[in-house]
Amino acid sequence: DIEMTQSPLSLPVTPGEPASISCSSSQSLLHSDGNNYLDWYLQKPGQSPQLLIRLGSNRAAGVPDRFTGSGSVTHFTLRISSVEAEDVGVYYCMQFKQIPFTFGPGTKVDIK
Amino acid sequence: QVQLQESGPRLVKPSWTLSLTCTVSGASIINNNDYWNWIRRPAGKGMEWIGRIYSSGTINYNPSLGSRVSMSLDTSNNQFSLHLTSVTAADTADYYCARGRDHVSGLNVWGQGTTVTVAS
Numbered sequence: 001d002i003e004m005t006q007s008p009l010s011l012p013v014t015p016g017e018p019a020s021i022s023c024s025s026s027q028s029l030l031h032s033d034g035n036n037y038l039d040w041y042l043q044k045p046g047q048s049p050q051l052l053i054r055l056g057s058n059r060a061a062g063v064p065d066r067f068t069g070s071g072s073v074t075h076f077t078l079r080i081s082s083v084e085a086e087d088v089g090v091y092y093c094m095q096f097k098q099i100p101f102t103f104g105p106g107t108k109v110d111i112k
Numbered sequence: 113q114v115q116l117q118e119s120g121p122r123l124v125k126p127s128w129t130l131s132l133t134c135t136v137s138g139a140s141i142i143n144n145n146d147y148w149n150w151i152r153r154p155a156g157k158g159m160e161w162i163g164r165i166y167s168s169g170t171i172n173y174n175p176s177l178g179s180r181v182s183m184s185l186d187t188s189n190n191q192f193s194l195h196l197t198s199v200t201a202a203d204t205a206d207y208y209c210a211r212g213r214d215h216v217s218g219l220n221v222w223g224q225g226t227t228v229t230v231a232s
Contacts, residue, residue: 031215039218048208048225049159054217092159096218100174101149101161 002027002095006104012112013083021107023076023093029056030073030097037097040069040078043106044089052091053078085111114138116209116223124203124230130196133186134209134223141190142167147212148192149219150183152205160205164212165192199230 003026013019029036036056041049051060053069056076066081080087088111093104120132134148141148147170150162163173165183173181182195196203206227210219 033215035215037218041219048222049219050222051217051220054220060217060220094159094161094218096212099172100163100176101218103159103161105158 001100002029002098002102004093004095004102004104006091006093006107009105009107011107011109013080013087013109014112015085016082019080019083019087019109021078021091021093021109023071023078023104025074025076025095027098028073029076029095036072036076037095038069038071038076039094039096040067041092041094042087042089043092044086047089049092083109114211114221116211116221118207118209118223118226120226120228122226122228124199124228125232126200126230127198130194130199130203130228130230132194132207132209132226132228134192134194136190136192136211139211141185141192142187144168145214145216147214148183148185149210149212150194151208151210151219153208154202154205157205162194162196201230204228204230 005024029038038056040053043049057069068079090106115137117135124130147164147166149164165171180197185192206225208225210222
């Protein structure tokens, strides 16, 4: 299985400040079609996860442009340019390059 | 707007079979590019992908669940199902269904989830 790691696992943030989460994979997520098969999800308190970023760097429909995904192959980053109170929750990266799909452990983001 | 909704027993006895159904609205499950997934999150643990099924009949399971897991489609009702046999307390979790799309995203629409407890 492809192992996914994230850092930090806990991230206290100040509204209006930027935030960044790193995700690494034990194998390359670069597909032969040129895309990285890595998604980012946010699970807000009491809700199911929602897709934020697909294929490493493409914002999902309706996702605010303060969220940016970057990286390639085995190292990826999710950046929030200016955190808002509604951004609290657990952020997961997930690879879907290889079966079984595997998730990172999650990064819990809360307000300082 | 695509919506997914899980349904099924919320309490299952040890050694019994856990069965859940996901009802899809706003999209057809026979779209060739889509696949239909089950994911779970045991309390206090991380997310675990259980498996996926295509309308073509292609199925992929997480090897960690061995032969206990099976999935099926009901195209007439636009539903897909999960069956997990010989459950133990370790199978207590929040269970989610989700849609994925080839070459686009892993899991682009999720159901709201349902909590299943394995206990006698």
